[in-house]
Amino acid sequence: MSVIVLDQTQLSVVLADLSSYRPRSMMMEQMISNTLSERCAWPGIEYVVDNFPGWSVCICRPDGSPASVSRCTDYTVSVFSKTPEALERFLDAPGVVRWDRPVDFFAMQKTDEYDVIRRKCLAINPVLQYDKPANSDVYILELDKISTIPLPAGLRLGELGPQHEQYVRTKWPWGFKTGVKQFLEYVLEPSNGFPNSAIFDRDRPVAHILYTADGSIGLGLVDPDYRGKGLYQIVLYDITKKILNVIRQRVVYGYVFAGNVASARCFERMGGTKLPFLVDWLTSSPAVIHSEQGQ
Ligand SMILES: CC(C)(COP(=O)(O)OP(=O)(O)OC[C@H]1O[C@@H](n2cnc3c(N)ncnc32)[C@H](O)[C@@H]1OP(=O)(O)O)[C@@H](O)C(=O)NCCC(=O)NCCS
Incomplete structure (x- = not known):
């Protein structure tokens, strides 16, 4: 399983693909759009996919550079996946997420995707912080x-x-x-x-x-x-x-x-x-x- 860090051209392709998955893809679309337009581009983040151009999972994570600014916690990630199976495979790959530090999964959609992430987190660290359902609606x-x-x-x-x-x-x-x-x-x-x-x-x-x-x-x-x-x-x-x-x-x-x-x-x-x-x-x-x- 490869981990591909997207460049600007590749990001544009992923952004175009995401529009077919609305409204589920809305948050990832907006983050990428801000990154590309440089209006409200969050500093020090990067986007990784499992494959390109035939990608199934896109994760936004801190790039580890000094430019990185906290998104509420030091290591906050956002995830979009086309299928839960693809997400499970990607999260198992080394180098996708820095599991050696607290990882905040931000506004995960409560679909099968959420269950995959929760299972993966528990397999690595047996205790989850704030592990109470905090279900939110999106308006x-x-x-x-x-x-x-x-x-x-x-x-x-x-x-x-x-x-x-x-x-x-x-x-x-x-x-x-x-x-x-x-x-x-x-x-x-x-x-x-x-x-x-x-x-x-x-x-x-x-x-x-x-x-x-x-x-x-x-x-x-x-x-x-x-x-x-x-x-x-x-x-x-x-x-x-x-x-x-x-x-x-x-x-x-x-x-x-x-x-x-x-x-x-x-x-x-x-x-x-x-x-x-x-x-x-x-x-x-x-x-x-x-x-x-x-x-
Ligand atoms: C949510 C919040 C910002 C709304 O403040 P506000 O502008 O004064 O809201 P209003 O009182 O004008 O309107 C609230 C509406 O909810 C209704 N409401 C409030 N509490 C309610 C309750 N417990 N059950 C049912 N209806 C309730 C009010 O009647 C009103 O509806 P109406 O206009 O049809 O009468 C305020 O309550 C707040 O700061 N809460 C704490 C922080 C918070 O929750 N922030 C939002 C995070 S998403």
């Missing part, structure tokens, strides 16, 4: 189908900047993970071109949503004192407009934890569409790390 937002509401008086629409890194991190339930600080510093730096949208009461952010490394929108929040006024809808609409206009992304998508009724309601009320699959995250950590953490 897409298309500008011609969604609507917004007027901004309540006294509030102002704007953008977060690097000075809000700590604020966003401490409010986000996963902000404790190593790498989140670096990730946020990168996406909040205006010169890196990642859109975000925020509502301010004077200088204080009271609602926000960010564009992130895999082309999704996330880390959304409305301050508890400002809930019930529809502010999330306003920032969701605003960031969708920016993403579609600036990045020319086909559709905007965000993950909503199953059970987060308020968030799901916001996406639905404004005209978002729920995709027909769930996603989940998996973190595989080597045994030595578990024992260091007393797990």
Whole structure:
């Protein structure tokens, strides 16, 4: 089994192939598209396939260069496979994934693909971190189908900047993970071109949503004192407009934890569409790390 690191020309071929697998391929398509266009291209990532041009599995992983910036954890991978069997074979091949360190499998679709990855992780490291189902729905937002509401008086629409890194991190339930600080510093730096949208009461952010490394929108929040006024809808609409206009992304998508009724309601009320699959995250950590953490 070969492991082929794709060059720009090969990436274009894989990108074109992926369009036949929508909506399942949407996230990988967007990441590759950003890489090729250099608009919101995540630094220090590479794409590997099992074969070329007749590829079946494409994995996005850190390239190990000093340019690499954390995507929430130090070693985050995204996976797209045409069949679970091909994925199983590829993951068994040496040199595809660095199993000697914590590996974060990002927004895995809960199909047979997820089961293959989970089995593989457990075979290598008997304990999985955060191994509770965190099923999320995926919502897409298309500008011609969604609507917004007027901004309540006294509030102002704007953008977060690097000075809000700590604020966003401490409010986000996963902000404790190593790498989140670096990730946020990168996406909040205006010169890196990642859109975000925020509502301010004077200088204080009271609602926000960010564009992130895999082309999704996330880390959304409305301050508890400002809930019930529809502010999330306003920032969701605003960031969708920016993403579609600036990045020319086909559709905007965000993950909503199953059970987060308020968030799901916001996406639905404004005209978002729920995709027909769930996603989940998996973190595989080597045994030595578990024992260091007393797990
Ligand atoms: C999700 C969140 C951003 C929404 O904030 P918001 O803009 O104030 O949302 P609103 O209150 O205007 O709208 C929420 C909708 O869900 C409904 N809702 C809220 N909690 C609900 C519950 N437990 N059961 C049923 N409906 C509920 C509200 O009635 C409202 O629907 P309506 O407009 O039809 O009445 C906010 O609750 C929040 O910050 N939560 C914590 C962080 C989070 O979940 N972020 C999103 C991650 S995807």
